[in-house]
Amino acid sequence: MSTWARLPAVARYALLVAAILAIWQAYVTLGHVQPLLVASPLDVAGAAWADLKDGQLEKATYNTLINLILGMIVGTLIGFALASFAVFSRIGQDLLTVLTSIFNPLPSIAILPLAMIWFGLQPKSIVFVVALATIWPVALNTDNGFRTISQTTQLAARNLGLRGWRLVTGVLLPAALPSIITGVKAAWAFGWRTVVAAELIFGVAGSAGGLGWYINNARYYLNTSNIFAGLVVISVLGIIVEGLFGFIERRTVVKWGMKRAA
Amino acid sequence: MVVAEDVAVDYLNPAHHGRTTAIEDASFDVRRGETFVIIGPSGCGKTTLLKTIAGFMRPTRGKLLVEGHPAREPGPDRAVVFQDFDQLFAWRTVRDNVVYALRVARNTPVRAAREKADAMLALVDITRAANKYPHELSGGMKQRAAIARALALEPTMLLMDEPFGALDMITRNQLQIELKNIHRRTGVTIVLVTHSIQEAIYLGDRVMVMSRHPARIREIVDTHDQSDVESPRFAELTGKLRELLVHRDQELDVPEEAVL
Numbered sequence: 156m157s158t159w160a161r162l163p164a165v166a167r168y169a170l171l172v173a174a175i176l177a178i179w180q181a182y183v184t185l186g187h188v189q190p191l192l193v194a195s196p197l198d199v200a201g202a203a204w205a206d207l208k209d210g211q212l213e214k215a216t217y218n219t220l221i222n223l224i225l226g227m228i229v230g231t232l233i234g235f236a237l238a239s240f241a242v243f244s245r246i247g248q249d250l251l252t253v254l255t256s257i258f259n260p261l262p263s264i265a266i267l268p269l270a271m272i273w274f275g276l277q278p279k280s281i282v283f284v285v286a287l288a289t290i291w292p293v294a295l296n297t298d299n300g301f302r303t304i305s306q307t308t309q310l311a312a313r314n315l316g317l318r319g320w321r322l323v324t325g326v327l328l329p330a331a332l333p334s335i336i337t338g339v340k341a342a343w344a345f346g347w348r349t350v351v352a353a354e355l356i357f358g359v360a361g362s363a364g365g366l367g368w369y370i371n372n373a374r375y376y377l378n379t380s381n382i383f384a385g386l387v388v389i390s391v392l393g394i395i396v397e398g399l400f401g402f403i404e405r406r407t408v409v410k411w412g413m414k415r416a417a
Numbered sequence: 418m419v420v421a422e423d424v425a426v427d428y429l430n431p432a433h434h435g436r437t438t439a440i441e442d443a444s445f446d447v448r449r450g451e452t453f454v455i456i457g458p459s460g461c462g463k464t465t466l467l468k469t470i471a472g473f474m475r476p477t478r479g480k481l482l483v484e485g486h487p488a489r490e491p492g493p494d495r496a497v498v499f500q501d502f503d504q505l506f507a508w509r510t511v512r513d514n515v516v517y518a519l520r521v522a523r524n525t526p527v528r529a530a531r532e533k534a535d536a537m538l539a540l541v542d543i544t545r546a547a548n549k550y551p552h553e554l555s556g557g558m559k560q561r562a563a564i565a566r567a568l569a570l571e572p573t574m575l576l577m578d579e580p581f582g583a584l585d586m587i588t589r590n591q592l593q594i595e596l597k598n599i600h601r602r603t604g605v606t607i608v609l610v611t612h613s614i615q616e617a618i619y620l621g622d623r624v625m626v627m628s629r630h631p632a633r634i635r636e637i638v639d640t641h642d643q644s645d646v647e648s649p650r651f652a653e654l655t656g657k658l659r660e661l662l663v664h665r666d667q668e669l670d671v672p673e674e675a676v677l
Contacts, residue, residue, distance in 0.1 A: 307501040310473060313491045315522040315570075325521060329508040411507045412552025 169250040194380035199387060202380035212369065214332025216388055219365030222278050223350045226285025227342060233286070234338070239323050241294075242301045251298060255291050263288035263345070264352045271357060278363055281353045289342035296338025300331025333408045340400050347396075351389060418574060418606050419447035423479035423623065424467055439465040441630045443479070445625055449573070452600055452607040454617040454640075457627030458662065463610045464578055470608060471497050471576050484573060493522035496567035501577040502559045505551040511562045512538065512547040515569050519572075524568055537565040557588035561595075566600070574606040581616070593619055595660055597644065614658045618643050618651060626661045635661055 176196045182188065183195035190198070200365065204213040237254070240247035263284045270280040304327065312326040328335070352369025364372070366385050373381035408414040424443040429437045439462040447453045455463045468474045469481060472491040481488060483495065484655070491497075494537075506515050515534035519525040525533065538544050541561040546554055554562065560580055567575055581589040593616060600607060600620075611617055617624045622641040627634055638658065642653050 305501065305503040307499050307504045308506070310468075310491075310497065310499065311504040313473065314471065314493065314495075314497045315518055316490075316492050317521060321521065325517075326506065327505070332508070395564075411550055413507055414429070 191377055191379055194383045198380040199383040202378065203384035205292070205385065206381065206384065212384065212388065215364060215366050215394070217387070218278070218363055219350055219354065219367070220392075222281045222354075222365060223285055223346055226282040226350065227283065227289050227339075227346050228236060230286035230289030231293050231339060234290045234342070236298055237290070237294040238297035238301060239327075241298050242323075242327065243319075249296075251294060255295055258287070259291040259295070263349050264356075267353050267356060276357055281335045281350060281358075281365075284353050285346045285350050288345040292341035292345060293335075293338045296334045296341065297331060300334025300338075303334070303374075304330045319336055330346040336408065338401065343396060347389075347393065347411060418449050418484060419445075419453075419608070420482045422480070422481075424466075424469070424476045424481050425478040426462070426474060427477040428468055428474070438632075440469075443632075443634055445637060447606065447608055450604050450606055451622040451641075452609060452620050454621035454624045455608065455610045455627060456612060456617045456624055456658065456662065457632070458629050459612060461627045461629040463627055463672070465611050466627075467497075467576050467578050467608060471495050492571040492636070493518070494573045495576055496570045496572035496574075497516045498560070498563045498567050498575065498580045500582045501582070502551065502556060504563050505559060505566070507551050508551055510548050511543065511554070511565075514551070514562060515566045519569055534565075537569040538562075540568065540602075541565045542633030544582055552676050555561050555588075557592060558585050560584065560592060564596070564599070568603065568605070572605065573633065574608060576595060577607060577609040579610055579612070582611070589616075596620060599665075614655055614662070615646065617658065618654045621648060624658065626658060 162170075180196050183190075183193055183198075194202070203212060237247070237251050241251040242248075266287055267280065267284050270283045274280040274283060308326065308330055312322055317325055350365065351367045354365040355371050356367075365391055370382050370385035373379075373385065403412065405416070409416050422444050424440060427438050427440065429435075430437045431489065441501065443466065453461040455466060457463045465474065469476055470483065470488060472495065473490065488495070507513075509517055510533075512534050515531045515537055516527070517532060519530040520527070523530075535544070535547070538547050541564050543554075543558055543561045543565065546558055546562070551559055551562065556579040564575075566578070581592050584592065596607075597620060599605075607620075609616075609620060617641045622639075624638045624640050625634055626636050626638065638654065638661075640654055646652060
């Protein structure tokens with residue numbers, strides 16, 4: 156085993172990130188790059204620090220997350236409902252097939268102009284498109300999860316007299332949890348891209364601007380460092396959420412032996 | 418307990434867009450407190466018959482009564498132990514599997530359910546695994562847990578579908594001995610499906626032999642009180658069941674195949 160492989164994972168990743176940052180910094184300082192085009196890591200850190208101190212960056216992050224979380228809650232609940240309906244009836248299954256066929260290929264950001272006409276320049280429009288982005292991955296994966304539950308598990312549940320709603324919450328949902336988590340993860344990935352894109356497009360009027368708005372606003376004033384700062388926050392949040400999903404999986408499906416540890 | 422008169426079960430076969438007869442003209446009865454064994458070659462419909470008693474399927478023709486009533490729906494009065502290990506809920510510990518079953522099937526209050534669960538886990542000797550998740554257990558331990566969960570429900574009968582079929586020989590023999598003890602202590606009526614002749618004679622009070630294509634009852638053999646596998650009577654019964662299962666099956670299968 157090489158020295159590199161013997162290091163703990165955290166150290167390996169940290170070293171790689173440090174190397175990338177060093178190369179980036181060297182490129183900007185030694186390469187005489189036009190600072191309007193590329194900001195150095197130190198400039199980005201400075202810009203991020205300044206906007207964190209006056210609360211602008213936190214506010215933008217908060218607004219983005221609120222829109223994302225609201226949209227995901229609505230989308231996930233509708234997704235669960237569609238999948239549950241599909242499990243219990245033929246028409247529900249057909250409805251799910253038809254709706255996902257129509258809407259899944261449609262990038263939900265393409266609905267934004269319509270949402271703006273319906274809801275105006277308000278966070279509601281963003282929540283709407285985020286919900287639309289999350290329904291389908293959740294519904295499809297949950298449905299698939301329900302359908303792949305072992306026959307014996309289902310018979311054991313029916314043997315206990317479980318039916319209807321109690322069957323869904325007591326056995327189907329936990330038994331399908333590996334697929335459900337996969338669905339919510341996919342929904343988060345779609346939702347996250349959608350919320351940032353939607354904010355980039357119309358920013359959201361007044362004080363309710365999110366990270367997309369923050370980046371676009373920085374472009375408007377040619378604050379390249381701030382553009383980078385916004386991007387870094389988006390990336391870091393993504394890493395945190397991935398970690399959160401990993402934590403949830405370790406505490407549930409991995410612990411229950413339904414999925415092997417990564 | 419169970420009275421079956423001319424029971425036939427067909428099922429829709431999606432592959433052929435037709436109906437397949439799984440069981441034909443089955444008439445038998447299961448008596449209170451006995452261990453009634455159904456034995457037959459694989460694919461003879463013995464599991465279908467058990468599922469029909471359990472209420473997962475309904476007879477297409479004939480009459481099947483459980484405690485005087487047609488078994489239309491599955492219920493905890495006919496607790497089933499399956500062969501597959503995923504009958505246990507993977508997201509609950511062994512103890513919680515039993516507690517949950519009592520809560521939803523019997524509306525038992527939490528504390529009473531916990532006490533009952535512990536007593537049942539002690540009965541099948543897996544107290545030390547009570548707080549483990551099913552995937553952490555060996556095959557034999559999982560089956561013990563499934564038996565504990567089924568017995569906790571105080572069913573009027575225990576339906577067992579090849580419960581030891583996926584276990585190694587040593588574990589299997591051990592569980593057979595323990596099931597016999599449990600039966601002696603609790604007096605619960607057991608309907609057990611197996612394809613092991615030894616298991617059928619050892620555990621069964623009566624053994625119903627089934628044939629294949631179509632599944633019919635060939636004979637019901639009295640086998641009660643055979644705990645000595647070395648005894649001449651055990652050997653005699655083994656020979657008889659083997660004769661019924663293997664030799665006559667060969668004789669009968671040829672013309673039936675020809676007709677089909």
